[in-house]
Amino acid sequence: MRVYNFNGGPAALPLPVLERAAAEMLDWNGTGMSIMENSHRAKEVVAMAEETQAVLKELLGLGDEWKVLFCQGGASLQFAMIPLNFGQGQVCDYVDTGMWSTKAYQEAQICGAKAHLAASSKAEDYTFIPERYDFSSNPRYVYLTSNNTVRGTQWPSFIQNAPAPLISDMSSDFLSRPVNLENFVLVHAGAQKNVGPAGLTIVLIKPTWAETGQKDLPHMLDYRTYIEHDSMFNTPPVFAIYIAGLTFKWLRDEIGGLAKAEKLNQAKAALLYKTIDDSGGFYQGTAQKASRSLMNVTFRLAQTDLEKTFLSEAKDAGLVGLNGHRSVGGMRASLYNAVNLTAVQALTDFMVEFKNKKG
Numbered sequence: 001m002r003v004y005n006f007n008g009g010p011a012a013l014p015l016p017v018l019e020r021a022a023a024e025m026l027d028w029n030g031t032g033m034s035i036m037e038n039s040h041r042a043k044e045v046v047a048m049a050e051e052t053q054a055v056l057k058e059l060l061g062l063g064d065e066w067k068v069l070f071c072q073g074g075a076s077l078q079f080a081m082i083p084l085n086f087g088q089g090q091v092c093d094y095v096d097t098g099m100w101s102t103k104a105y106q107e108a109q110i111c112g113a114k115a116h117l118a119a120s121s122k123a124e125d126y127t128f129i130p131e132r133y134d135f136s137s138n139p140r141y142v143y144l145t146s147n148n149t150v151r152g153t154q155w156p157s158f159i160q161n162a163p164a165p166l167i168s169d170m171s172s173d174f175l176s177r178p179v180n181l182e183n184f185v186l187v188h189a190g191a192q193k194n195v196g197p198a199g200l201t202i203v204l205i206k207p208t209w210a211e212t213g214q215k216d217l218p219h220m221l222d223y224r225t226y227i228e229h230d231s232m233f234n235t236p237p238v239f240a241i242y243i244a245g246l247t248f249k250w251l252r253d254e255i256g257g258l259a260k261a262e263k264l265n266q267a268k269a270a271l272l273y274k275t276i277d278d279s280g281g282f283y284q285g286t287a288q289k290a291s292r293s294l295m296n297v298t299f300r301l302a303q304t305d306l307e308k309t310f311l312s313e314a315k316d317a318g319l320v321g322l323n324g325h326r327s328v329g330g331m332r333a334s335l336y337n338a339v340n341l342t343a344v345q346a347l348t349d350f351m352v353e354f355k356n357k358k359g
């Protein structure tokens with residue numbers, strides 16, 4: 001039996017995607033073998049990878065100035081690749097909104113960038129997205145994390161009039177809403193939140209920007225290598241790319257695109273936040289309301305000693321993955337695209353019942 005999966009990542013994938021992958025497991029696309037057993041140079045596989053890039057660009061409304069890359073090493077390798085390519089010896093501005101942006105900032109220092117904190121919500125326990133920034137006078141780029149998976153905060157809109165191009169880690173809200181990437185030059189997202197299996201990292205980059213990067217890097221750390229070889233300089237994570245492609249088509253054809261996805265995500269999050277806010281303090285959201293994430297809903301029980309019972313009874317009821325990130329504790333319900341309203345309804349029904357029993 002499939003459970004209601006609220007994992008933070010790796011996370012729920014759309015059922016039709018899993019069913020299609022299962023049906024094609026032994027004989028993919030008439031090749032008489034699974035996609036994993038095909039050469040990445042086979043024409044069918046190359047066509048699949050190209051189509052996956054095209055559908056992603058279509059979903060995001062991206063033009064020819066953008067290139068889709070399939071990288072590895074997770075979002076965490078991007079924390080290093082970005083400063084290695086663009087930040088060495090240069091001032092780079094970072095906005096610190098939680099654990100993943102802190103890691104990106106620290107990695108930039110290791111990689112030789114003069115990383116500058118333009119804003120941080122650390123003093124208030126990362127409960128909000130800062131709206132005031134102390135930018136450097138001429139930074140190379142401005143880096144932000146669009147959705148803070150651990151703390152449950154999300155940028156409602158992005159910085160206007162930044163002093164440099166924007167770069168963002170969008171791992172945990174990638175494709176959850178339409179985004180205007182006009183002021184961006186690079187976006188990265190680990191696949192395991194909203195796209196597909198871990199092991200694939202999607203990078204969107206403007207090749208004109210990539211050209212301005214450091215020239216003496218090892219091939220696998222240089223964005224130009226991925227651009228020149230269409231992400232096939234070495235063996236890419238073919239199976240993960242294939243699942244990502246199925247997810248992109250599901251988003252386009254069954255959900256109806258990113259504006260529709262956003263509407264669904266808003267309805268899901270609204271239902272859960274309302275249940276928290278209407279609980280008379282029994283449940284308490286941890287993020288400030290204006291910064292609340294549509295993807296990761298973080299909350300606590302006023303009676304923290306009941307949290308263990310909450311999690312174990314939820315699990316018995318088929319609601320799994322509700323524990324908060326191990327660095328903060330409490331509860332987190334991740335409502336990625338593949339988590340539907342029925343799942344959220346089951347969760348809120350459970351929460352009301354639990355409160356009536358224990359409150």
Ligand SMILES: *Cc1c(COP(=O)(O)O)cnc(C)c1O
Pocket residue numbers: 009073074075076077100145147148149169170171172190193
């Ligand atoms: C999960 C996550 C990461 C870490 O990704 P890895 O693929 O494990 O390196 C980084 N940033 C954000 C925003 C995340 O949600």
